[in-house]
Amino acid sequence: MIFVTDDGSHSLHVPELNEHYHSTHGAIQESQHIYIENGLNYLQKQTLNILEIGFGTGLNVLLTALHAGSKTIRYTTLEPYPLPDEILSKLNYPNILNANNCFTQIHTCPWEIATEIQPHFFLKKHRISLQDYYPIEPIDLIYFDAFGPTAAPDLWTQEQFQKLYNTLNPGGVLITFSAKGTVRQALTNVGFTVTKRPGPTGKTHISRAEK
Ligand SMILES: C[S@@+](CC[C@H](N)C(=O)[O-])C[C@H]1O[C@@H](n2cnc3c(N)ncnc32)[C@H](O)[C@@H]1O
Known part of the structure; x- marks a missing residue:
């Protein structure tokens, strides 16, 4: 069910x-703060591989493409339950962000095939759950944007975090x-250095884990 944040x-x-x-406090402001400002802009790399857990509406892909600048980005996103077109077509992100072409590219490019949706930005949408996914290419940046640890505890386990840690490049x-304590502890246990960062409006903290 669509609602306005x-x-x-x-x-x-x-x-x-x-x-x-x-976040009900603002979908775009939340994604921009967490994934762009504390993720993409933090990692000072010109060429990078991004893995997203939870493609959903495609908002994180869209913001990343809009902030890619001169970077070359290979973006893989996992989603076992793709949203129907009738919902995607009603979302107001392309209007707010003035990005109709890019949003259309994101949602019409084929699943399972890396596609250059804008120059130097390659998107691969995988219809798979994190638990069944075993990354092949080394990753630089992971957007962990699954449902929360209370609703989806199976995704926030040491086993899943270990798999993700192993696939990250050093410095990833x-x-x-x-920023739940059990999540930070599980990330720490598999080897990450975890920092609490200020959250977006309506949220005190988020977590950044570095290899
Ligand atoms: C918080 S929403 C994602 C928000 C999304 N990044 C966006 O910008 O719209 C969580 C997403 O994780 C997906 N998901 C659910 N179970 C999953 C699993 N086992 N592995 C990966 N993604 C999963 C959901 O279908 C949903 O699209």
């Missing part, structure tokens, strides 16, 4: 899980909205 951008509510895809970063 406090910054005017849309998000979705999943009643069965009582989960939102984004995992960034996530959760």
Whole structure:
């Protein structure tokens, strides 16, 4: 079910899980703060491989493409439950961000095939759950944007974090909205150095984990 968040951008509510895809305080402001400012802009690399857990509406892909500048980015995103076109077509991100072409490219490019959706930006959408996914290429930056640890505890385990740690290049970063103690402890246990960072509006902290 689509609703409007406090910054005017849309998000979705999943009643069965009582989960939102984004913060009710603002979907765009949340994604921009967590994944772009504390992830993409933090990692000073010109060429990088990004792995996202939870493609959802494609908002993180869109913001990353819009902030890619002169970087070359290979972006892989995992999503076992793709949203139907009738929902995607109603989302107001392309209007707010003035990015109709890019948003259309993101959602019409084929699944399972890396596609250059804009110059130097390659997107591969994988219809798979994190638990079944074993990365092949080394990754520089992980956007861990699954449903929260209460609704989806199977995704926030040491086993999953170990797999992600192993696939990161030295200096690689995992960034996530959760700063829950058990999440930070599990990340620390597999070898990450974890820092609490200030959160976006409506959230005190987020976590940045570095290899
Ligand atoms: C918080 S929402 C994602 C928000 C998304 N990044 C966006 O900008 O719209 C969580 C997403 O994780 C997906 N998901 C659920 N189970 C998953 C799993 N086992 N592995 C990977 N993604 C999963 C959900 O379908 C949902 O799209």
